[in-house]
Amino acid sequence: MSASATTWAAGDYPAMARRLMPVAEAVVATAAIRPDDRVVDVATGTGNAAVLAARSGARTVGVDLEPALLELARRRAADDGLTIDWRVGDASRLPLPEDSAEVVLSVFGVMYANDHDAAARELSRVCAPSGRVLLTAWTPGGLFPAMGQVLGRYLPPPPAASAPPSRWGDPNQVGRLLAAADLRITTAVVHRLDLSFADADAATSLLIDTAGHVVAERDRLVAQCRWEALRADLRSFVADHGVVDGGRFRLGLDYLLVTATPAAAVTA
Structure with missing residues (x-):
């Protein structure tokens, strides 16, 4: 596997990516991708949306900042006999020219x-004038944003200039963000993804084991005798937010699916 450049590869993120596959399926279905469309999947991770787009016959590029995840995506595509152009790159500085795609996707990516304004401008820049941009993000107050508050007591603070990721999951905030980049939202719909587990302990383990930024701090927290406290706090949080349904433990994750088009196309 390629050397890691970020904490995204520190945990078992592919296990979470598999759980998120239904969202990628919903996004690609909404995008109505046609054969030979040019598609860019921004912050592709292990390639969920990129692989689905390529299966639709699209000429697909997957971009991610983490080389180790891209290597997994590359192997996955090869196993499926798919040709996808994988590129290491930052969402705020995409390694692509203007007008690169009829469809620009980003599923929780x-x-x-770090720079939301620059990332929004990049989505607009690489989108063809007649194209469309589809994004998903966790809604403010949902499970993952709330979980971040629990973990924040144990983890290093985010960069001072950064904004909360759930900004992209608020229709008004993401609308303003995209509008400043000359993109106009055409639809914004909240959906729910249900994750099922044997019990709350299994849910807690998955949430920790797949969170690279948490796993990366384990040795420090163990040395400080705080690792078990983190697990206990997260276990309590999970128990409070889940429900027992048919003998299984279920967590509901709300997310916003946004479709946007270049402003010129809306006013034309």
Whole structure:
């Protein structure tokens, strides 16, 4: 595997990516991708949306900042016999020319860019004038943003200039963000993804094991005798937010699916 450049590869993120596959399926279905469309999947991770787009016959590029995840995506595509152009790159500085795609996708990806304004401008820049941009992000107050508040007591603070990722999951905030980049939202719909587990302990383990930024701090927290406290706090949080349904433990994750088009196309 390629050397890691970020904490995204510190945990078992592919296990979470598999759980998020239904969202990528919903995004690609909404995008109505046609054969030979040019598609860019921004912050592709292990390639969920990029692989689905390529299966639709699209000429697909997947971009991510983490080489180790891209290597997993590359192997996955090869196993499926798919040709996808994988590129290491920052969502705020995409390694692509203007007008690169009829469809620009980002499934829980661009929301984690350090510079939201620059990332929005990049989405607009690479989108063809007649194209469309589809994004998903966790809604403010949902499970993952709320979980971040629990973990924040144990983890290093985010960069001072960064904004909360859930900004992209608020229709008004993301609308203003995209409008400043000459993109206009045409639809914004909240959906729910349900994750099912044997019990709350299994849910807690998955949330920790797949969070690279948490796993990366484990040795420090163990040395400080705080690792078990983190697990206990997260276990309590999970128990409070989940429900038992049919003998299984279920967590509901709300997310916003946005479709936007270049402003010129809306006013034309």
